[in-house]
Amino acid sequence: MEPDPRMYVHGRTVREAERLAYQASGLAHILHHDTRYPAGSQVLEAACGIGAQTVILAKNSPEAEFVAVDISPESLLQAERKAAHEGCANITFRTADVYDLPFGPGSFDHVFVCFLLEHLDDPLLALHRLKTVLRPGGTITVIEGDHGSALFYPDSLDAHRVIRCLIDIQREMGGNSLIGRELWHLLNEAGFSYVQVSPRLVYADAGHPESIEKVKNIFIAMVEGVREEARSRGMVTGPEWEKGIRDLYRTTENGGTFAYTFFKAVGVQGE
Amino acid sequence: MEPDPRMYVHGRTVREAERLAYQASGLAHILHHDTRYPAGSQVLEAACGIGAQTVILAKNSPEAEFVAVDISPESLLQAERKAAHEGCANITFRTADVYDLPFGPGSFDHVFVCFLLEHLDDPLLALHRLKTVLRPGGTITVIEGDHGSALFYPDSLDAHRVIRCLIDIQREMGGNSLIGRELWHLLNEAGFSYVQVSPRLVYADAGHPESIEKVKNIFIAMVEGVREEARSRGMVTGPEWEKGIRDLYRTTENGGTFAYTFFKAVGVQGE
Numbered sequence: 001m002e003p004d005p006r007m008y009v010h011g012r013t014v015r016e017a018e019r020l021a022y023q024a025s026g027l028a029h030i031l032h033h034d035t036r037y038p039a040g041s042q043v044l045e046a047a048c049g050i051g052a053q054t055v056i057l058a059k060n061s062p063e064a065e066f067v068a069v070d071i072s073p074e075s076l077l078q079a080e081r082k083a084a085h086e087g088c089a090n091i092t093f094r095t096a097d098v099y100d101l102p103f104g105p106g107s108f109d110h111v112f113v114c115f116l117l118e119h120l121d122d123p124l125l126a127l128h129r130l131k132t133v134l135r136p137g138g139t140i141t142v143i144e145g146d147h148g149s150a151l152f153y154p155d156s157l158d159a160h161r162v163i164r165c166l167i168d169i170q171r172e173m174g175g176n177s178l179i180g181r182e183l184w185h186l187l188n189e190a191g192f193s194y195v196q197v198s199p200r201l202v203y204a205d206a207g208h209p210e211s212i213e214k215v216k217n218i219f220i221a222m223v224e225g226v227r228e229e230a231r232s233r234g235m236v237t238g239p240e241w242e243k244g245i246r247d248l249y250r251t252t253e254n255g256g257t258f259a260y261t262f263f264k265a266v267g268v269q270g271e
Numbered sequence: 272m273e274p275d276p277r278m279y280v281h282g283r284t285v286r287e288a289e290r291l292a293y294q295a296s297g298l299a300h301i302l303h304h305d306t307r308y309p310a311g312s313q314v315l316e317a318a319c320g321i322g323a324q325t326v327i328l329a330k331n332s333p334e335a336e337f338v339a340v341d342i343s344p345e346s347l348l349q350a351e352r353k354a355a356h357e358g359c360a361n362i363t364f365r366t367a368d369v370y371d372l373p374f375g376p377g378s379f380d381h382v383f384v385c386f387l388l389e390h391l392d393d394p395l396l397a398l399h400r401l402k403t404v405l406r407p408g409g410t411i412t413v414i415e416g417d418h419g420s421a422l423f424y425p426d427s428l429d430a431h432r433v434i435r436c437l438i439d440i441q442r443e444m445g446g447n448s449l450i451g452r453e454l455w456h457l458l459n460e461a462g463f464s465y466v467q468v469s470p471r472l473v474y475a476d477a478g479h480p481e482s483i484e485k486v487k488n489i490f491i492a493m494v495e496g497v498r499e500e501a502r503s504r505g506m507v508t509g510p511e512w513e514k515g516i517r518d519l520y521r522t523t524e525n526g527g528t529f530a531y532t533f534f535k536a537v538g539v540q541g542e
Contacts (some may be wrong), residue, residue, distance in 0.1 A: 115315040151420050151452055181530065185528070261532075
């Protein structure tokens with residue numbers, strides 16, 4: 001069975017919206033500080049969701065013009081409200097499917113994609129479509145995580161088991177949460193030039209209290225989001241689930257450490 | 272049976288000496304650029320081995336005085352030759368066991384340790400001993416890898432199996448090659464103050480040819496070093512070993528990527 005293209009492994013709940021907003025602001029500097037677009041440039045953000053990254057992008061490049069699209073009208077509504085609330089006047093929102101973009105060839109100077117490819121069954125096709133709407137010489141920026149990069153102390157097989165539930169459920173829905181390490185391959189395969197990949201490791205220990213909150217509110221909250229799905233599929237027992245989540249929280253306490261790596265790639269359309 | 276304290280999982284062969292020298296020079300900037308000691312300060316490098324890091328340290332702080340110790344007289348001889356060859360006059364070499372240091376309390380202004388704790392059966396005791404020879408207000412700098420951080424594309428269970436051989440053999444010899452993530456805990460537990468841990472991720476793709484050579488000559492060569500041991504213990508079959516190593520090399524070719532994270536920690540002796 002084909003997964004519903006509008007399905008989203010993390011769900012579209014209020015808690016998930018809060019998690020996404022926190023994720024975007026908590027990681028804004030490390031992920032977005034080096035993305036700035038010139039005045040007057042036309043930028044497409046594909047799959048903006050609830051606008052968590054969009055407002056950061058738009059504020060960092062206040063004189064660029066953004067078109068932010070998403071497949072979910074409900075998410076777009078939230079994104080529009082968020083942009084209005086933050087006073088961002090340089091964003092136009094529009095419903096669109098990344099596989100079937102309503103824009104002509106070369107419509108944009110730049111394309112930006114964050115945490116999208118991991119949810120797609122054909123990320124290479126998406127990159128081809130995005131390349132088409134990009135003008136020659138324009139850039140694509142892609143940011144993705146990689147759940148295989150999660151490294152923590154104390155190490156725990158139970159914690160790895162609950163993370164594995166998220167990875168497996170996402171894969172069954174057609175996605176790939178281990179995609180960060182593949183960005184180099186995917187962008188080159190899609191025909192982008194001058195591809196540059198830069199990994200961004202986020203590390204937390206008690207000496208970095210703000211990073212500990214990120215681990216809890218972004219990563220562990222994301223894993224907790226598939227609890228019902230994992231239980232109903234019989235991937236884990238209730239006690240196994242509870243133990244795995246407890247062990248993840250244990251890494252944020254009392255001598256614990258946690259590391260996670262995001263991958264940011266930039267490529268150019270044309271030779 | 273207690274492992275021989277002079278055993279070294281990677282062996283003391285010519286090839287290993289070459290690998291260590293390459294490792295030190297290839298990673299010099301990322302690991303050592305932010306370690307500089309003031310003129311006149313007395314610095315102990317514990318477990319200098321063949322002096323691969325020692326000469327880098329001594330050149331980066333030409334007016335500091337280094338005492339470099341190791342348990343192996345054969346390694347020290349190589350280290351002395353290397354230092355002479357590189358024209359480093361600010362290093363004194365001496366045979367010593369890190370658990371039983373021949374120095375009085377507070378003998379040193381700073382202590383430096385690189386790729387040592389991973390080989391010890393009691394890293395916490397070693398840190399306590401090192402703390403004793405450090406004066407109040409002096410610093411300890413510790414650099415360790417973490418083999419659990421190896422992340423690569425294409426991913427491969429066979430490649431993970433051969434890495435697991437190295438991890439398991441090292442653990443059976445009393446060591447712990449997953450120790451990088453524990454540095455925060457260990458330094459705090461040993462009573463150091465103001466502990467700061469900074470991970471250093473090394474990433475390789477075809478856009479970074481020099482990094483690809485590091486993956487081959489440092490990481491894969493290190494895994495290959497336990498081939499006989501892994502085979503003789505029956506941890507893998509011959510074909511499994513060959514396949515795992517081939518898959519590791521595959522990550523350095525044709526769209527492949529490889530990431531590995533080192534952890535650098537600094538702590539202060541005293542409140």
